[in-house]
Structure formats: structure tokens, C-alpha cells
Amino acid sequence: MTTTTLAAPDRGTWRAGLRKYGAITRANLQNSLAYAWEAFGQGIFVILFIFVFAQLWRATFDAQNATIIGGLTLTQTTWYFVWAELVQLSKIQVSNTIQTEVQDGSLAYVLGRPYNYLLYHFASGSGGVLLRALFVLTFGSAVAWIEAGLLHTFRLEVMPAVLLITALAFVLDFCIMAGIGLLAFFFEETSAFRLIYSKINFVLGGLLLPVDFLPDGVQTVARVLPFNLVLYAPSKLFVAWDGQQFLTMLGLQIVWISVFALLLALLYRYGARRVAINGG
């Protein structure tokens, strides 16, 4: 007698898990393609940011009568912001979604589903990243090219390493943002935490000015904290590749991702126990 099973033979293995979350990512990528106009609109606004930064830093380089500040030329500085905006505007926007699911109780419905809640959101959010990044890079590069010329230090052979650091930056940011979303278990509203995190990224993370431009004391603090690994690390390597710096940044990213992933898992476990399911 033979028995047949509908489940895949490798069900429960990491390979099956990879397939499952890959399918979620693909589904959301298709979804984001259906709303490509929205991503296009977001890409348009990067023109504004790069334009403002280009004006500010051109005026600053002129006022200082300098060709290099903090080890970067004006062209490198302008292109630095293109990559920083690419990460900033393409990040997985998970915090608000999780907060809403905790607030309206819809989290209770997904607890019983056959996937890890946090991994689901990571896979789902990753689907939209690619398209947003593509638009931001296209528009941002166009403005940077017009305003500051081509990036003369661009090296195609190091791009896989830059992309690895960029991908890990997305993971690190996801861990922090998801953690902020889960704080909704304890606070009704978490947007204040989100705002503070985003503004810390502005200054200590290197979105408004590269960490190398900060005063020495602040620079030391910024380099110790994890925030520079989200925006500064990939952007700096993109415009001024340094093998040694790459290894340091990679090591630090792995350490911080481990720390935040652990905290996130603990926060989720604790929060999930507090979920009260009511009928209705």
C-alpha cells in the first residue's frame, strides 16, 4: 500500500523555507511592479534632495576654497548622497505596518500561519526594494552627473562588495525598524521613536553629511554606533573604495545585525505573549 502526500518532500528544511520566503518576495515584487508609478514618483523626489545637497556642498567647497574635504572631492561628496538616498528611500518600510497590525489586532490572525511573522515582513518588504532603488539610482545619478560630473573613482570590480554591504545595511535597518514597530505592544503610538531613529540617521548615520565631515569627537561616537553602518558605510565604499574599511564595516555589520536580530526575536516573543484574542 502506498501513501501520497501533498506536502513537498523537503518540508520543514531550510531549503523549503528559502523557497517559501522567496515566493513571498516575488509576489511583492510583482505587486510593486503593478504600482510602479508610485515608485517612479518617489524617484522623482530624489532629484530634489540631490539638487539641494549639490548646491550646499558646492557653496561649502567654494567658501572653503578647497578641492578635498574629509578625504572626498565635491564630485565624490555629491555621488555619496546618491547612494545614501538610494538606501534611505528604498528601505523596507516595516515599522508602520507592524505598528498597525499590533494596534488593530490583525497580528493575532497571522500568528497561526505557517511562517515566521518577522521573516514574512522581511521577505515581503524586500520585494519593493529593487524597483524603488532602481528609480532612485536613475534619477539621482542624472542630477549628480549634471551637477558634479561623472564619478571618476567608480570601480565596477568592487561593486559586488559594495552591494553586499548595501544589502546588509537593509537587513540592519529592518531589524531596528521592526523593533520600533513592535514597541506598539507597549506604547500605543511609535511614530515618535521612528522619527528619532530617522533623524539620528540624518546626522550620525551620514545622510546629511558624511561621517568624515563631522568634528573628531562626534566622528568617534558615530563610528562606534550602528547607525553609520546603514547609510554611511555603503555610500562611502561606493565613492571611495578601501579594502580594509570594507572588512571592518562588514565585521561590524554582522555583529550589530546579530545583536539587533536577537533583541528583535526577544521583543517579538514577549509581545506575542501579550496578544489578547477576542471573538467578534
Place this chain on the structure above:
Amino acid sequence: MLKRLRVEAGFVGKLVRLNLASNMEYRATFLTQAIGMFINNGIYFVFWLLFFDRFEEIRGYQIEQIFLLFAIVALGWGLAFTFAGNAPRLAQMVAEGRLDYYLTLPRPVLPHLLFTRMDPFTMGDLTFGVIAYLFTGRFDVISIGLFLACAVLVAVICASFYATIGCLSFFVGNATQWSFGLANALVTFSLYPLGLFQGGIRLVLFTVIPAAFVGGVPVEVVETHSLMLLGALAGAAAISVLVLNVVFRIGLRRYESGSAIHVNI
């Protein structure tokens, strides 16, 4: 006409009091939001402190002008959305067909709609604006008077601009993203020294995206005590209200209600 204005002003006053009471029901959230916005502004402000610590001056701006710029923009911003908290949500409300509630009531639709909500974040902006002004060291009566007058005019321009771009939803269906982007443009440009922008973009900042009237011009009014510039700022505020009214009236004719059921509490 004057009596009607008085009645409507009284109605708006009552709405504001109700909004405040409603926010105070959730004190912890209200305070977290307000403190969050204060810190948010503070961290942005730190950027300029660090910037001028290293570069000292840029196109005529030093840290003193940045204090003043932040004071005016934050206070103006805070005033705008303390009173007209629905202005940033207008694009979404129109897209979702949520104006029905206001259309059925015997009050002018636009002010009723705009002033029905208070954004709890704004308390952080108001406080930040006042504290930032203390750092400018301008404590003479004229400067303080001009600062407050400018903040009120900036508030009118901000609220009108937000509501006007929200009206885009009447014409394109859902303009939430575009409205968000344009609002971002107003904030971004207004918080940078006006001298950075030359040529065509300067014209844009004085017209389509009136960031010059939100940041650079008020700073100059308080610094130079120029009544002519103050008049220009008042003119810009009046025009922004006029544009909002015209766009809203035209847009409202195209408004389509949604089938979703909404509850206004």
C-alpha cells in the same frame, strides 16, 4: 460679513478647544509625540551646529541665522498644524471620499475640514520654535513682535500650501504620494539658507513651492526690521489663501464620494 466672520472664528475656536481636549485624553501618546517631534527637530538642528562648527559661514548665513530660521519655521509649522491638522491629510481624505461628513453640515466646508483635527506632533514644534528663538539673542520688542508676526504668516502659508497640494486628489484621483513629496520639498528648501539657490530654482521657491516665504524671507524681516518685506510676506500669505480657496472650489465640483463607511468621532 463681519458678524459672519466672528461666528466662524468662534466655531474654529471651539474646534481647537475640542481637539486639544481630545488629544489630552491620550496624554501619554500626546506627550510622547510632542517630545518626539521636539527631539526630531533638535537632531536636525544638530546637523547645522556641526556644520557651522566646521565651516563657520555659508552664503551669508552663520549659526545665528540658522537659530532664527529654525525658530520661525518650527513655530510657524507648529501653529499651522495645531489649528489646521487636517491640511496634510487632505489628499488622502479626498482620495478616499471622506468629505461627505463635512458636506452635509451647515458650516463652510474648507475651514471645518481643515480645523477639525490637531496634530499632536505640533506641540513639539511650537516649543522648539520658542526655545530656538531664545538662542538668537534678539530680545528687543520690535524683533520679538516681527518674529511672532512672521510665524503667524508662515503658518498661514504652510497650511494653505499643504491643503492646496492635497486638492490635487480632486484632479488626479490619488495624489497622496505627490502631495507628500511636494510638502517635503517645502520643508527641505525652507530649512536651507536661501542664498544657496540661484537662477530658475529661486523663482520656483518664490512661487510654486513658496519655501522662500517660509524660511529665508521671514529671517530677513526679523534681521532687517523691514516693513516692506513684512508686507510682501503678508501678501504671499493672502495669495496662498486665495489660491487654496479657488483650487478647492474648482476641485470640489469634481469630488466623488466613496462607498466605504467612515465614522467621524
